[in-house]
Amino acid sequence: MNQTDLFLRFKNLSPNIDDYLNENGYSGLRTALTLTSAQIIEKIEKARLLGRGGAGFPTAIKWKASTGKTPSYIVCNADEGEPGTFKDRFIMTHSPHMMIEGMVIAAYAVKATKGYIYIRGEYPEIASNLENSLLEAEQRGYLGKNITKDFSFSIEIIKGGGSYVVGDETALLNSLMGNRGIPWNKPPFPAEKGLWEQPTYINNVETLACVSLILQYGSDWFRSIGTPESPGPKLYCISGKVQSPGVYEAPMGSTVRDLISLAGGVIGTLKAIQIGGTAGPIYPSEALDFHLDFKSMSSKGGILGSGAIVVMNTDTSMAEVLEVEMRFFAEESCGKCFPCRYGTRQLSFMANNIVLGKGKRDFLELMEETADIMKGSSFCPFGKSVEMPVKSVLNNFSGELHALIRQNDYIREVQI
Amino acid sequence: MITLTIDKTTIQVAKGTSVLDAAKQAGVDIPTLCRHEDLTPLGTCGMCMVDIDGFKDLQRACITEAVEGMQVQTNTPQLRKLRRGLLELVLATHPDDCLQCIKHGSCELQKLADRFEIRTLRYDKYTRGLPLDRTAAGIVRDMNKCIGCGRCVSVCHEVQSVKAIDFMGRGSDTIISPGYGVSMGSSVCVNCGQCIVYCPTGALYEKEMIDEVWEALDDPKKVVVAQVAPAVRVALGEEFGMAPGSLVIGKIYSALRSLGIDYIFDTNFSADLTILEEGTELLERLSSGGTLPLITSCSPGWIKFGETYYPELLDHVSTCKSPQQMLGTIIKTYFAKTHTIDPENIVSLSIMPCTAKKFEAARPEMNDSGYQDVDYVLTTRELARMIRQAGLQFKSIQEENPDPVLSQYTGAATIFGASGGVMEAAIRSAYELKTQKTLGSLDFTDLRGIEGIKKASVDIEGTEVRVAVSNGLSNARKLLNIVAEAKERGEMPFHFIEIMACRGGCIGGGGQPLENTLAKRAQRIEGLYAEDKNLPIRKSHENAEVLGLYKEFLQKPGSEISHHLLHTHYTAR
Ligand SMILES: Cc1cc2nc3c(=O)[nH]c(=O)nc-3n(C[C@H](O)[C@H](O)[C@H](O)COP(=O)(O)O)c2cc1C
Ligand code: SF4
Numbered sequence: 001m002n003q004t005d006l007f008l009r010f011k012n013l014s015p016n017i018d019d020y021l022n023e024n025g026y027s028g029l030r031t032a033l034t035l036t037s038a039q040i041i042e043k044i045e046k047a048r049l050l051g052r053g054g055a056g057f058p059t060a061i062k063w064k065a066s067t068g069k070t071p072s073y074i075v076c077n078a079d080e081g082e083p084g085t086f087k088d089r090f091i092m093t094h095s096p097h098m099m100i101e102g103m104v105i106a107a108y109a110v111k112a113t114k115g116y117i118y119i120r121g122e123y124p125e126i127a128s129n130l131e132n133s134l135l136e137a138e139q140r141g142y143l144g145k146n147i148t149k150d151f152s153f154s155i156e157i158i159k160g161g162g163s164y165v166v167g168d169e170t171a172l173l174n175s176l177m178g179n180r181g182i183p184w185n186k187p188p189f190p191a192e193k194g195l196w197e198q199p200t201y202i203n204n205v206e207t208l209a210c211v212s213l214i215l216q217y218g219s220d221w222f223r224s225i226g227t228p229e230s231p232g233p234k235l236y237c238i239s240g241k242v243q244s245p246g247v248y249e250a251p252m253g254s255t256v257r258d259l260i261s262l263a264g265g266v267i268g269t270l271k272a273i274q275i276g277g278t279a280g281p282i283y284p285s286e287a288l289d290f291h292l293d294f295k296s297m298s299s300k301g302g303i304l305g306s307g308a309i310v311v312m313n314t315d316t317s318m319a320e321v322l323e324v325e326m327r328f329f330a331e332e333s334c335g336k337c338f339p340c341r342y343g344t345r346q347l348s349f350m351a352n353n354i355v356l357g358k359g360k361r362d363f364l365e366l367m368e369e370t371a372d373i374m375k376g377s378s379f380c381p382f383g384k385s386v387e388m389p390v391k392s393v394l395n396n397f398s399g400e401l402h403a404l405i406r407q408n409d410y411i412r413e414v415q416i
Numbered sequence: 417m418i419t420l421t422i423d424k425t426t427i428q429v430a431k432g433t434s435v436l437d438a439a440k441q442a443g444v445d446i447p448t449l450c451r452h453e454d455l456t457p458l459g460t461c462g463m464c465m466v467d468i469d470g471f472k473d474l475q476r477a478c479i480t481e482a483v484e485g486m487q488v489q490t491n492t493p494q495l496r497k498l499r500r501g502l503l504e505l506v507l508a509t510h511p512d513d514c515l516q517c518i519k520h521g522s523c524e525l526q527k528l529a530d531r532f533e534i535r536t537l538r539y540d541k542y543t544r545g546l547p548l549d550r551t552a553a554g555i556v557r558d559m560n561k562c563i564g565c566g567r568c569v570s571v572c573h574e575v576q577s578v579k580a581i582d583f584m585g586r587g588s589d590t591i592i593s594p595g596y597g598v599s600m601g602s603s604v605c606v607n608c609g610q611c612i613v614y615c616p617t618g619a620l621y622e623k624e625m626i627d628e629v630w631e632a633l634d635d636p637k638k639v640v641v642a643q644v645a646p647a648v649r650v651a652l653g654e655e656f657g658m659a660p661g662s663l664v665i666g667k668i669y670s671a672l673r674s675l676g677i678d679y680i681f682d683t684n685f686s687a688d689l690t691i692l693e694e695g696t697e698l699l700e701r702l703s704s705g706g707t708l709p710l711i712t713s714c715s716p717g718w719i720k721f722g723e724t725y726y727p728e729l730l731d732h733v734s735t736c737k738s739p740q741q742m743l744g745t746i747i748k749t750y751f752a753k754t755h756t757i758d759p760e761n762i763v764s765l766s767i768m769p770c771t772a773k774k775f776e777a778a779r780p781e782m783n784d785s786g787y788q789d790v791d792y793v794l795t796t797r798e799l800a801r802m803i804r805q806a807g808l809q810f811k812s813i814q815e816e817n818p819d820p821v822l823s824q825y826t827g828a829a830t831i832f833g834a835s836g837g838v839m840e841a842a843i844r845s846a847y848e849l850k851t852q853k854t855l856g857s858l859d860f861t862d863l864r865g866i867e868g869i870k871k872a873s874v875d876i877e878g879t880e881v882r883v884a885v886s887n888g889l890s891n892a893r894k895l896l897n898i899v900a901e902a903k904e905r906g907e908m909p910f911h912f913i914e915i916m917a918c919r920g921g922c923i924g925g926g927g928q929p930l931e932n933t934l935a936k937r938a939q940r941i942e943g944l945y946a947e948d949k950n951l952p953i954r955k956s957h958e959n960a961e962v963l964g965l966y967k968e969f970l971q972k973p974g975s976e977i978s979h980h981l982l983h984t985h986y987t988a989r
Contacts, residue, residue, distance in 0.1 A: 162586075163586050163587075180582075180583060182583075185459055185476075185479050330587055330588065331587060332586075332587070333586060333587040333588070334586050334587070335564070335583070335585065335586040335587050335588070335589070335590030336460060336583075336590075337459070337460050337461070337462055338449070338460060338461045338462050338463075338502055338505065338506060338563075338564075339462045339502060339505070341564065341587060341588055341590055342505035342506060342508065342509060342588060343505055344587060344588065345587065345588035346505060346508065346539050346540060349540045350540075362538070366538055366539070369497075369501060370501070370505075372497075372498070372501075373498050373501040373502060373505070376462075376465060376473075376474050376494065376498045377462030377463075377465045377474065377476075377498055377502060378462070379459055379460070379462070379476075384473070
């Protein structure tokens with residue numbers, strides 16, 4: 001197996017089940033069906049699969065919570081609301097069966113009876129193609145009634161609606177049940193009480209695709225790719241000022257430099273890199289040498305997140321970057337808790353005024369303090385995460401922001 | 417028991433106690449804007465963050481359970497800064513018209529801003545510029561002052577199950593409003609006012625009628641007649657620093673007289689009257705195979721709830737008007753005639769613990785006297801304001817008596833203000849009227865208290881009469897679902913049901929003094945039962961004035977004239 005082609009090999013194939021079967025598809029499920037739940041979970045544990053949805057939570061630990069209580073549910077998180085993230089779209093477009101196979105394996109392992117794919121509302125075409133893929137899988141006996149004598153499992157597609165926060169697992173489950181898409185306080189964790197108070201296991205699209213790979217090629221093989229702590233292949237999304245933005249595959253732990261060169265290099269002179277999505281810090285060019293895996297990134301005070309990398313060159317104004325970021329947070333906050341509901345609005349207001357030349361000198365300090373409040377008291381990770389981008393811009397690019405504010409002060413003074 | 421340390425105090429608390437409640441027991445008041453002891457914790461405001469050893473992040477004290485050995489810091493420099501910052505963020509969205517606000521001095525946001533010494537606002541000040549919603553009969557909503565804590569949504573959904581309001585929108589545009597953009601007046605809101613009770617700010621309040629009442633008092637042509645509901649007499653004192661449950665009815669009569677009210681009557685009188693009418697209706701339905709269970713009709717919040725959610729059960733609801741409306745009708749008919757006053761010139765005023773009574777008085781069918789039976793309804797809080805405006809020293813005011821003929825009452829009437837009271841009063845009379853025997857004990861303690869659903873059965877001459885009582889509309893919903901399901905099977909689990917919209921009954925109504933917590937409600941209930949115990953007459957059918965009214969005017973319970981004046985009908989919504 002080519003270790004940098006596990007997802008990308010499907011790019012030039014059709015999403016049909018035959019093409020997938022030709023690529024060893026569903027052999028993972030066939031293997032799984034000969035094993036017990038515990039044996040499957042052991043394989044996942046040995047492979048050290050970490051969730052690809054952003055948090056890097058060990059999948060085996062989540063599944064081990066299963067008590068066999070029924071009904072229980074598998075939810076595939078295909079909300080992919082993170083700007084600059086489009087890897088799940090890639091999988092669902094080119095190898096939907098890889099995800100479906102992973103879901104069925106997961107269901108068999110945790111004894112779930114029903115699955116939901118919660119797909120981002122902005123992906124309607126993918127959703128309708130997925131319907132077709134589900135049908136194919138059912139026709140071949142990999143899905144639906146009697147996959148084995150005593151295992152049936154069906155999958156329903158739910159089209160999402162709502163803010164970015166709906167990607168958070170508890171908010172997603174609320175939305176899936178027809179409630180307002182706001183998070184709930186854990187505990188109870190979804191694996192104890194999720195959909196309709198029943199055990200619910202929620203995984204990202206890419207995580208489930210990795211489950212298929214592990215069952216197809218084995219845990220040791222999976223561990224041989226990437227780093228010891230964060231093994232396996234990874235899809236990275238590179239956007240911004242690079243020659244060829246897009247989805248790239250590389251082993252976990254590859255450097256930022258490796259990926260930027262895969263994307264054809266920086267256009268112009270590199271200035272800043274944001275890693276991990278909107279909620280990730282914005283680093284100066286030193287970040288080129290960072291290793292892209294969960295552990296290394298958190299040791300840098302950052303996150304791997306969904307694996308999004310946004311490249312900015314010297315044409316980029318950091319005040320504008322901050323403004324766009326803050327507007328995003330203000331628009332996407334679900335509004336449940338005070339710090340995030342009001343904090344995002346004030347941050348956005350201040351960032352906007354800095355861009356408009358109406359910034360005040362104490363804004364920078366107040367923005368930092370606001371980010372601290374949000375980090376300290378937001379209800380869910382969304383509000384807490386604002387701190388990283390805000391503080392990183394304020395720390396790494398404070399000269400530029402100060403200069404802009406001072407320059408505008410000067411213009412105002414001389415105009416009077 | 418669990419042992420934990422809050423700041424420097426080590427205490428023991430029961431398992432399941434939140435860190436916030438544990439701190440309270442340790443003498444530390446952790447600030448909060450969304451937690452209320454009567455409601456499920458919401459975790460929206462973030463004011464109660466605490467630092468717990470072993471946790472990377474700060475935790476919300478309201479939704480974190482105390483566990484053995486926990487070490488909690490509640491007052492670190494980081495926490496102080498955070499709380500002030502949060503308050504600044506909230507205040508930046510909040511109007512600055514505190515001096516004109518109905519909650520000035522009692523607003524929880526104002527108190528916290530003061531406690532944490534917010535003297536300047538570094539944030540951009542913005543307000544929402546939303547119109548005042550005055551469309552509901554009893555409730556005004558000023559969403560500019562709403563901080564979005566969610567208590568009102570919680571009480572409306574979980575405690576009342578009315579679901580009139582909910583969160584809409586997201587981010588800083590989040591707003592609480594009736595569904596589908598309708599106004600409060602055309603929503604399913606039942607005007608119970610429990611949202612007002614739990615609102616920390618001035619975003620929700622009663623629709624005041626004080627100005628109209630002053631105007632009537634100032635008009636020499638008008639004869640102003642007042643009635644006072646049972647629950648008011650054990651609560652008004654709180655507005656003047658007295659303990660919840662203090663019986664102040666004599667002071668109320670006296671204050672009303674000082675305010676210039678011409679005739680002072682008592683809704684307790686018509687509570688006794690209601691028992692005779694409703695008791696007769698029950699005995700009739702029992703003996704003639706009428707629709708059972710019979711359900712009480714005194715609580716106007718419940719009536720609108722029933723009309724909205726249980727139209728198929730409306731023929732179970734007693735046709736009796738509520739005591740307020742009965743007395744209103746009698747005042748503009750019998751009283752007007754005997755005192756030769758033109759009903760046109762009578763202004764009928766009632767003092768109620770309830771915001772839904774404003775809705776009830778305004779119902780178009782409530783005009784059997786030929787006029788609107790009750791003109792103005794003041795809540796307990798509004799009466800307190802009038803008393804303060806007039807400069808009356810309520811605490812030291814001399815007790816007085818009401819005016820005769822429509823004011824005598826029994827113990828059975830006064831307990832109408834507590835959940836289970838109407839039922840207890842009805843049983844006392846129904847039993848004795850039916851059996852012609854005297855009851856040994858008048859106390860039906862199974863029916864008393866704040867518990868959501870209470871049941872009992874009474875043996876009346878060999879017939880077992882099963883009764884049930886509910887308070888809080890979510891409990892009414894549970895009880896009615898039992899009835900509806902049983903009905904489908906052709907069964908009848910109960911003969912008689914009392915439903916009160918608010919937790920604890922009228923003493924917990926949306927117009928009662930704030931704070932209006934369950935703990936205070938329990939004290940008010942005690943006040944009412946204490947009065948019952950001390951009254952010389954404790955059975956409605958022994959109320960001499962009521963019997964006199966029948967003799968002179970109404971003939972007998974359930975007579976044609978009674979039916980015309982004292983009964984009503986309901987419409988599905
Ligand atoms: C604000 C927010 C947005 C999120 N959005 C997504 C998303 O779009 N897709 C996703 O898979 N996980 C998202 N997550 C992570 C999920 O909560 C959850 O951790 C994940 O679906 C678990 O799957 P995994 O263990 O396979 O990673 C988000 C989390 C937060 C806090
Ligand atoms: S931090 Fe609060 S307002 Fe923001 S998304 Fe999470 S729960 Fe919603």
